[in-house]
Structure formats: C-alpha cells, structure tokens
Amino acid sequence: LRDAGSVVRIAVGDATRTTVATGLHSPAAVGRAPDGALVVLEAATGAIRTIDGSGNGEAARLSPGLDGFSACGESAVVSNFVTGELTAFKPWPTTSRVLERGGLALPRGIAQAGEDLIVSDGVSIRRVRGGTAGVLATTAIDSIPPPFAVALASGGFAWITVPSLGEVHRVDLAARTSQKIAGGFDRPTSILALSDGGVIVADTGAGRIVRVEADGSTRTLASGLVSPLGLAMRGGQILTTEPTGGRILGIRE
Numbered sequence: 001l002r003d004a005g006s007v008v009r010i011a012v013g014d015a016t017r018t019t020v021a022t023g024l025h026s027p028a029a030v031g032r033a034p035d036g037a038l039v040v041l042e043a044a045t046g047a048i049r050t051i052d053g054s055g056n057g058e059a060a061r062l063s064p065g066l067d068g069f070s071a072c073g074e075s076a077v078v079s080n081f082v083t084g085e086l087t088a089f090k091p092w093p094t095t096s097r098v099l100e101r102g103g104l105a106l107p108r109g110i111a112q113a114g115e116d117l118i119v120s121d122g123v124s125i126r127r128v129r130g131g132t133a134g135v136l137a138t139t140a141i142d143s144i145p146p147p148f149a150v151a152l153a154s155g156g157f158a159w160i161t162v163p164s165l166g167e168v169h170r171v172d173l174a175a176r177t178s179q180k181i182a183g184g185f186d187r188p189t190s191i192l193a194l195s196d197g198g199v200i201v202a203d204t205g206a207g208r209i210v211r212v213e214a215d216g217s218t219r220t221l222a223s224g225l226v227s228p229l230g231l232a233m234r235g236g237q238i239l240t241t242e243p244t245g246g247r248i249l250g251i252r253e
Contacts, residue, residue, distance in 0.1 A: 004022075005027065007030055007040055007051065021051045024042055025044035026044035026045075028066060029069050033059070033076060034073065034074050034091070037051075038050065038052070044064055045061070045064060046063045046080075048060045048061070048062070060093050063083050063085070064082060064138065065082025066078055066079070067080065067081040074090065075089060075092060082138050082140060084100070085098055085100060086098070107121045108149060109191070111150050111152045111158070116128060117129075119150070120150040121147075123138060123139050124147075125137045125144070125150060125158065125160070125171065125173070137171060137173060142177065143176070143178060145167070145169060148162065148189055153170065156172065157171060162188070163188055165183070166184060168212055182212045182216050186204075187203070187206075189202050189204045190202040190204075190230050190231040192233060197213070197214045198211055199212050200238055201231075202229060204227050208223045209223075222249075222251045227243065227244055228240045229243055238252070
C-alpha cells in the first residue's frame with residue numbers, strides 16, 4: 001500500500017488481511033529474494049528492504065523510482081521507472097551491476113552547481129555527476145509538478161517553470177517538495193536566477209519577459225515579443241531570443 005507505507009498479506013481463502021510491514025516510504029513492489037527472504041522496494045528512497053520479524057533491514061540502495069523485482073537462481077534483477085535502468089545482483093545481494101543503463105527523458109533545463117549539473121527532463125530533477133544522473137526529485141513520487149526549465153537558488157532550493165500549469169514553483173530539493181510562487185503565465189519556459197533571490201521568466205506564450213520576486217510578486221520587463229525562448233545575463237542586460245524571427249534581444253530593467 002504505497003500511500004499507507006505498508007505491506008499486507010491477503011489470504012486467498014477468506015481474504016483476511018495481515019499487516020507484514022509498516023513505516024515504509026512509497027513501497028512499490030514485493031517479491032521473494034533468491035535466499036527466500038521477503039523483500040520490498042521503496043520507490044521514494046531507492047531502498048530494497050528485507051522484511052522479517054525483527055524489522056525492515058536494508059539489503060541494498062539504488063536510485064529512487066524502483067518498481068520491479070525478479071529473482072532467478074542466485075540472482076535478482078531490479079527495474080527503475082524513473083531512470084529506466086535495470087540492475088542485476090549476482091549473487092544476491094552482494095554484487096550489483098547495471099544491465100541496461102537509463103537516461104534522461106526530455107532534458108530541457110540545465111543549471112550548474114559547482115562541478116555538477118542540475119537537469120530537468122519533464123519528469124524529474126537530476127544531478128549529473130561523473131557521468132551518472134542521480135534523481136533529486138521526480139513527479140511520479142514526490143510533490144513536484146512536471147519541470148521544464150530549472151534555475152538554482154540558495155539554501156538547497158531550485159526554481160522551475162511548469163508550462164502545462166502556467167506556473168513558477170520553488171522546489172526544496174532536500175524535502176522533495178514544491179511551492180507555487182507565481183501563476184497566470186501562458187507557457188512559461190526559460191528561467192534565470194538573480195543574485196537578489198528573484199528570477200526572470202520567459203512567458204513564451206504571452207510574448208513577455210517577466211521578473212518574479214521570492215514573494216510571488218511579478219513585473220513585466222518586456223512585452224510584444226514573438227515566442228521568446230532562452231535567457232542569459234550579460235553586463236547587466238537580459239538576453240533572450242525570438243527563434244521564429246531569428247533575433248537576439250537585449251532588455252534592461
């Protein structure tokens with residue numbers, strides 16, 4: 001039971017329910033390991049836990065998004081619906097290797113965090129480090145809407161645009177939650193973080209460039225543009241493009 005964070009056993013004969021485990025984080029699948037132990041996959045944390053009378057021990061931990069477990073002989077294979085990876089343990093549970101490496105869904109936004117890259121791909125926010133894209137938050141598990149573009153804020157937060165909702169959200173990457181900061185946009189796409197805590201947003205559908213403050217207040221910096229897309233700062237000037245017109249525009253506040 002994903003929302004309840006528990007695993008129950010249902011008797012075939014009389015449908016009697018017995019709670020086997022509680023306190024789990026979005027349990028997504030249950031199976032028998034090669035050694036006969038009952039295991040449960042936590043989609044929210046990526047933990048693979050063994051269930052026994054003494055508690056819920058952690059056998060292994062992968063990326064969040066686990067959804068399938070299959071055992072064969074001394075081996076086990078785990079699938080991940082967020083990353084698209086298949087991971088094999090042989091023998092279970094000591095050694096793991098990636099059978100099928102996953103990838104990004106529709107990478108649209110990118111921001112730099114030191115030597116890492118933060119990427120939004122429409123279904124998740126990922127940290128790219130050393131060639132691996134780890135999951136920071138995902139729409140299928142966490143309380144965040146589909147992210148289009150992403151910009152980093154201080155204190156472990158990130159800004160995202162949500163074109164399908166016409167909104168701008170601030171995401172707490174540690175808590176994996178989001179808060180709507182401003183709405184009423186017509187397909188907001190690109191976003192640019194400012195040093196004072198605000199952001200600049202390309203309201204592509206409305207042909208505007210809008211400044212959004214941390215408190216949610218907005219101010220239009222430019223209007224009448226043709227589907228502006230892309231934002232950058234150069235010498236105090238905000239740069240954007242009009243792809244259909246082939247223009248690069250400079251805007252000053």
